[in-house]
Amino acid sequence: MSHTVEILSVGTELLLGNIANTDAQMLSQGLSALGLNVYWHTVVGDNPQRAKEAVELARKRADIIITTGGLGPTCDDLTKNVLAEAFGKKLVYDEESLERIKAYGKATGRPLTENNFQQALVPEGCTVLTNNWGSAPGCAFEADGVHVIMLPGPPSECTPMFRYRVVPYLHALSEGVIASHTLKLFGIGESAMEAQLRDQMNAMANPTLAPYAKEGECELRVTAKAPTMEEAQALLLPKVEELKQHFGALVYGVDVPSLEFVVENLLREKGLTIGTAESCTGGLMAKRLTDVSGASQVFKGGIVSYTNEVKHNVLGVPQELLDQYGAVSAPVAQAMAEGARRALGCDIALSSTGVAGPDKDDWDNEVGTMFVAIATPEGTHVRALHLGNRPVRARLRTQTAHHAFDLARRYLSGLSLED
Amino acid sequence: MSHTVEILSVGTELLLGNIANTDAQMLSQGLSALGLNVYWHTVVGDNPQRAKEAVELARKRADIIITTGGLGPTCDDLTKNVLAEAFGKKLVYDEESLERIKAYGKATGRPLTENNFQQALVPEGCTVLTNNWGSAPGCAFEADGVHVIMLPGPPSECTPMFRYRVVPYLHALSEGVIASHTLKLFGIGESAMEAQLRDQMNAMANPTLAPYAKEGECELRVTAKAPTMEEAQALLLPKVEELKQHFGALVYGVDVPSLEFVVENLLREKGLTIGTAESCTGGLMAKRLTDVSGASQVFKGGIVSYTNEVKHNVLGVPQELLDQYGAVSAPVAQAMAEGARRALGCDIALSSTGVAGPDKDDWDNEVGTMFVAIATPEGTHVRALHLGNRPVRARLRTQTAHHAFDLARRYLSGLSLED
Numbered sequence: 045m046s047h048t049v050e051i052l053s054v055g056t057e058l059l060l061g062n063i064a065n066t067d068a069q070m071l072s073q074g075l076s077a078l079g080l081n082v083y084w085h086t087v088v089g090d091n092p093q094r095a096k097e098a099v100e101l102a103r104k105r106a107d108i109i110i111t112t113g114g115l116g117p118t119c120d121d122l123t124k125n126v127l128a129e130a131f132g133k134k135l136v137y138d139e140e141s142l143e144r145i146k147a148y149g150k151a152t153g154r155p156l157t158e159n160n161f162q163q164a165l166v167p168e169g170c171t172v173l174t175n176n177w178g179s180a181p182g183c184a185f186e187a188d189g190v191h192v193i194m195l196p197g198p199p200s201e202c203t204p205m206f207r208y209r210v211v212p213y214l215h216a217l218s219e220g221v222i223a224s225h226t227l228k229l230f231g232i233g234e235s236a237m238e239a240q241l242r243d244q245m246n247a248m249a250n251p252t253l254a255p256y257a258k259e260g261e262c263e264l265r266v267t268a269k270a271p272t273m274e275e276a277q278a279l280l281l282p283k284v285e286e287l288k289q290h291f292g293a294l295v296y297g298v299d300v301p302s303l304e305f306v307v308e309n310l311l312r313e314k315g316l317t318i319g320t321a322e323s324c325t326g327g328l329m330a331k332r333l334t335d336v337s338g339a340s341q342v343f344k345g346g347i348v349s350y351t352n353e354v355k356h357n358v359l360g361v362p363q364e365l366l367d368q369y370g371a372v373s374a375p376v377a378q379a380m381a382e383g384a385r386r387a388l389g390c391d392i393a394l395s396s397t398g399v400a401g402p403d404k405d406d407w408d409n410e411v412g413t414m415f416v417a418i419a420t421p422e423g424t425h426v427r428a429l430h431l432g433n434r435p436v437r438a439r440l441r442t443q444t445a446h447h448a449f450d451l452a453r454r455y456l457s458g459l460s461l462e463d
Numbered sequence: 464m465s466h467t468v469e470i471l472s473v474g475t476e477l478l479l480g481n482i483a484n485t486d487a488q489m490l491s492q493g494l495s496a497l498g499l500n501v502y503w504h505t506v507v508g509d510n511p512q513r514a515k516e517a518v519e520l521a522r523k524r525a526d527i528i529i530t531t532g533g534l535g536p537t538c539d540d541l542t543k544n545v546l547a548e549a550f551g552k553k554l555v556y557d558e559e560s561l562e563r564i565k566a567y568g569k570a571t572g573r574p575l576t577e578n579n580f581q582q583a584l585v586p587e588g589c590t591v592l593t594n595n596w597g598s599a600p601g602c603a604f605e606a607d608g609v610h611v612i613m614l615p616g617p618p619s620e621c622t623p624m625f626r627y628r629v630v631p632y633l634h635a636l637s638e639g640v641i642a643s644h645t646l647k648l649f650g651i652g653e654s655a656m657e658a659q660l661r662d663q664m665n666a667m668a669n670p671t672l673a674p675y676a677k678e679g680e681c682e683l684r685v686t687a688k689a690p691t692m693e694e695a696q697a698l699l700l701p702k703v704e705e706l707k708q709h710f711g712a713l714v715y716g717v718d719v720p721s722l723e724f725v726v727e728n729l730l731r732e733k734g735l736t737i738g739t740a741e742s743c744t745g746g747l748m749a750k751r752l753t754d755v756s757g758a759s760q761v762f763k764g765g766i767v768s769y770t771n772e773v774k775h776n777v778l779g780v781p782q783e784l785l786d787q788y789g790a791v792s793a794p795v796a797q798a799m800a801e802g803a804r805r806a807l808g809c810d811i812a813l814s815s816t817g818v819a820g821p822d823k824d825d826w827d828n829e830v831g832t833m834f835v836a837i838a839t840p841e842g843t844h845v846r847a848l849h850l851g852n853r854p855v856r857a858r859l860r861t862q863t864a865h866h867a868f869d870l871a872r873r874y875l876s877g878l879s880l881e882d
Contacts, residue, residue: 061491072480326753334745
């Protein structure tokens with residue numbers, strides 16, 4: 045399929061800046077992965093006139109229109125009314141949706157009003173996209189050569205609705221299947237990665253190769269189209285293998301969400317536990333490890349030692365090291381990791397210490413000077429980082445945590461700890 | 464001023480979903496605070512034809528067009544070329560920008576190419592918006608009754624450019640000044656807040672009142688327009704006082720970024736220190752406290768005790784309590800906070816323990832059952848929470864941390880600890 049997509053988001057809260065348009069981002073990612081071209085995002089408020097203008101524009105320049113928001117009772121089902129009118133569709137009650145709305149009201153204990161039942165009105169002849177994650181159903185229809193797909197706005201509904209309702213619908217439109225794999229890399233910049241691949245990227249047609257940069261990490265997405273899933277995978281897998289060979293230890297996983305997810309999977313496989321000792325990252329490493337559900341199987345705990353006193357008293361970092369080298373130093377990073385391993389009783393421990401800014405520390409270390417360490421039964425390894433002095437505190441902390449997790453996944457995979 | 468704004472974002476990375484359009488959110492917030500009506504957001508890729516179409520549309524339906532992105536060398540300064548052509552402006556070199564680009568290249572050690580110097584080309588007769596946060600300058604001009612403002616795309620440049628360059632430019636367009644204050648509330652839902660205010664909100668014209676919900680917190684923004692700043696403040700301040708009286712202890716601050724920021728300011732004022740003991744929040748409380756720069760003056764450290772072993776060994780929670788009540792219990796929350804106070808040597812300590820999901824714990828506690836505690840020199844107080852069982856791990860963790868910080872700000876402000 046070679047379709048052109050416009051994402052039309054309806055919601056005054058977007059125009060007031062109360063929320064970012066993360067629905068459009070999620071949909072764009074998913075549609076790009078399917079090989080569809082998203083050419084326009086448009087946002088309008090809960091205003092029938094401007095919504096109508098936006099629909100009239102979109103139908104001229106796109107052949108798939110995906111709307112988000114404007115389906116609930118507070119906006120009088122604005123999106124549905126405007127789209128139905130624009131494409132000359134009558135609204136009719138969908139019995140299953142009516143039942144579902146009644147059941148939802150009962151389950152949440154909320155009294156239902158006439159407005160709620162109007163949510164069960166859908167354009168005649170459409171495909172109803174059942175909403176198991178909220179009350180308003182989505183729907184899809186084709187008219188005048190344009191596919192219209194309407195989704196609820198809350199990301200907790202829009203995301204699963206896209207994945208479980210829209211992706212199968214779009215696959216059914218296609219003559220073949222589109223499949224992709226994503227390699228995740230750490231330790232190489234996007235421009236360096238792109239430079240190595242540019243020639244083959246330009247030469248490739250099926251599969252295609254697309255690089256992305258993401259908060260200090262890189263992704264390489266390989267996408268293929270074929271009549272069947274087997275054929276698509278047959279096109280993809282040799283290319284994925286080739287790229288894994290080419291980038292070697294820089295690839296930390298394929299189709300995985302994050303470094304910490306990979307680390308926790310490796311720990312689970314090996315029956316090992318982890319703990320953290322954090323200074324500059326201030327709890328971010330522990331927070332990221334516990335973002336993953338099921339973390340309690342492998343994560344024992346962490347110590348955030350923001351003062352020398354806590355480094356000494358809780359982690360047992362010798363006072364001499366703190367006095368001689370300062371808190372931001374390789375010996376202190378090492379002693380922190382070893383102290384965490386002891387105090388928390390974990391198999392491996394990660395530590396961080398550094399200057400996240402905005403100012404230099406008392407020892408005149410520049411902002412961006414960081415040390416991360418891993419303590420293991422076989423010994424401790426320290427990595428020194430110079431992350432540049434642009435004073436972006438959040439970015440420096442994120443990068444530092446990435447590096448600590450990279451040490452863990454290299455250790456657990458039997459790779460060299462040098463990057 | 465009663466202007467209509469369109470935000471036009473240029474960038475293929477937005478259409479691929481690599482990033483969310485946070486620039487549009489930030490601009491929308493700032494423009495709404497100025498009393499300007501944002502009616503459209505549009506996103507196009509790095510494609511001259513579609514960018515041109517978007518500009519032709521925008522100039523018909525808005526009288527202020529703010530663009531983000533498409534200014535750098537990698538996209539051939541697409542936005543600037545398209546806008547200059549659309550409004551019939553020649554591009555000329557801006558001497559100061561040329562010097563600045565040379566200096567920037569020198570400071571960052573990057574070699575400069577012809578492309579870099581093209582960034583110093585600006586539409587003839589425009590106001591150059593100096594970029595102190597990156598290399599590409601912004602610019603603003605007025606033509607055919609439309610104000611065009613171009614900003615760089617990276618949020619680390621776009622945000623300060625808006626605040627320090629665009630806001631003053633827009634103020635100069637206005638005949639009066641617009642000023643606003645934002646009350647931050649915790650412990651009340653948006654709908655309950657709105658219900659109490661609906662009648663006066665509808666009756667108010669100047670100042671106006673707008674409620675917002677934000678991740679379990681609420682905001683009330685009061686905005687006034689007047690010929691001078693003094694007159695605007697004279698309209699605002701009595702209303703702000705009245706709302707503070709009305710909502711009492713639920714208001715945690717005016718014009719402040721977050722609960723943790725307020726807590727750290729109160730600690731600094733009183734010369735006290737804080738520490739954390741976290742189970743279900745897994746480091747989030749420490750991470751949020753250390754997101755604020757200058758945290759090291761008041762934050763000593765934290766212990767993430769994800770296992771009973773760490774609760775007992777590091778925090779000194781008595782084994783009998785863990786055996787008798789389970790880890791998710793008021794007595795354990797209390798012992799964790801008191802243990803953190805002891806171990807970290809801080810004046811006050813916050814703790815959290817609960818079930819963040821996705822599943823019930825071994826003691827059959829429902830997801831969303833949480834306890835937070837504060838240990839102080841005068842004793843310890845525990846707050847039990849039942850945050851509902853919709854399995855949204857991140858939301859439950861955020862809310863739990865809010866409640867712990869709320870205990871701290873109430874204690875430090877001499878308010879009742881009951882919510």
